[in-house]
Amino acid sequence: AQTVTQSQPEMSVQEAETVTLSCTYDTSESNYYLFWYKQPPSRQMILVIRQEAYKQQNATENRFSVNFQKAAKSFSLKISDSQLGDTAMYFCAFMNSFSIYNQGGKLIFGQGTELSVKP
């Protein structure tokens, strides 16, 4: 069974600085997808970034980028120029690619990292 581990329950960063959130996962599959979701106090789950396992290039979305290390099964999120609005719970999630042999489409979440951006 796949598992996702976020080893940092809480982190804080000063506004405008850079912070990296860690995520590791365990799977025997070779084709899968990884996601970072953000959950601010409003409770809404918002997609931050996604990475396809077959792509070697790390995904980037504006101030958000990932460091995807497939062999190490590591998927960290880097937030540059942190803003107060980045304060939220961040979830790393894994999804198998769809096939008739597995329950593709099922997101498996880590425990979350509570990030506080301080002024």
Added chain:
Amino acid sequence: DTAVSQTPKYLVTQMGNDKSIKCEQNLGHDTMYWYKQDSKKFLKIMFSYNNKELIINETVPNRFSPKSPDKAHLNLHINSLELGDSAVYFCASSQRIVVAGDTDTQYFGPGTRLTVL
């Protein structure tokens, strides 16, 4: 023009009651999901429907019954509510790409906070 909507946003009820949570998506997606977020904020999938057909059913008590009248709606009915059912329930949707090796991003609704007293 909310993409994935849920009603109600808050639900407070007594133990033993039956309640429903409704979900609708206007993204044209063909796959919908229910997730449960517990008091420690851990998220876990409960069900998934693709074109009104149940495709994922995690180990969820029989008291929980999803119903999908059409591919834009996925409702969750809960019988005989228990204290442990208190949680935030999220609906999500995606466009299932029926080609082995591909998938698509899930978009979440705002969540329904269920409190069982």
